[in-house]
Amino acid sequence: MKFKMGVYIGIAVILIAGGSLLIAKGKDAVSQAENRKQGTLEAEQKIMMYDKSPGTIVQVNKAVGEAVQKGELLCKVKSAEGTEENVLALETGQMSKIVVKPGDPVAQGMPVAVIQKSAYYTDLYVQEGEIQKLSIDQGVKVHFPYLDHPDQVHGVVASVAAAPQFASLRMTRERGQADLSMFLVRISVDASPDLLPGMTAEVNLDELAD
The missing domain is CATH 2.40.30.170 (Efflux pump adaptor protein, beta barrel domain)
Known part of the structure; x- marks a missing residue:
């Protein structure tokens, strides 16, 4: 009986010592989970803003989900003065959202699209x-x-x-x-x-x- 008790105590000491060593080295389960x-x-996104004089959207060249290259035409705007303005993509990626449609009025500082960057x-x-x-x-x-x-x-x-x-x-x-x-x-x-x-x-x- 005393021999068995000694064995149990010895095993317990070994387990405690081993656990303490793992904790000291940061290898216990808790430390590993914390690390x-x-x-x-x-995905990084870029909001495309209209930065020219007020006007009306006359053409949208991209659909949601389509690939977009930097410098590519996104939409055209007819300004109040009658000139046509191009809105170009400032980033390469994928069209995530289109805020405007043909016939919508736009003013300087308004968002027109969102591009999901690569x-x-x-x-x-x-x-x-x-x-x-x-x-x-x-x-x-x-x-x-x-x-x-x-x-x-x-x-x-x-x-x-x-x-x-x-x-x-x-x-x-x-x-x-x-x-x-x-x-x-x-x-x-x-x-x-x-x-x-x-x-x-x-x-x-x-x-x-x-």
Whole structure:
């Protein structure tokens, strides 16, 4: 009986010591979960504004969903003076929304269309203890875990907030520990045929150099 009790105590000591070592190294399940940052893949958009004299839309050259090249004609406007003005695309991408139709009046500063640019990004919230691992223009691996064939693409740190946005409750808490200050980090992501806005993007902070 005493031998069995000694064995149980020995196993318990080993498990506790092993768990403590993993926690110290940041390899326990809680730490790993905290270091896998997930965000939603977003597409950058450009609002096309009419910047000439007031007039009336006489022609719309694009439909929603069509590809758009920078400098391509989007629509034509007949000004109050009788001249014809061209509204040209300022970005390459895809037509996301058309605000006007033939016959609509337009004035300077009014939106006429929205172009979804061929560039993606995701916003992540990183705790203060890990934020020093990230710097502007740093390359990072971005994972997409819920694709049928999990994909990994190249990303670049586009911005890091200068101040924390909020405090997050710790998953585990020791006495006297404060909540974690979280910083907003934007990651620009290379375009890929498999990627669509709304997908879950993930960055593993353990893959970054200290």
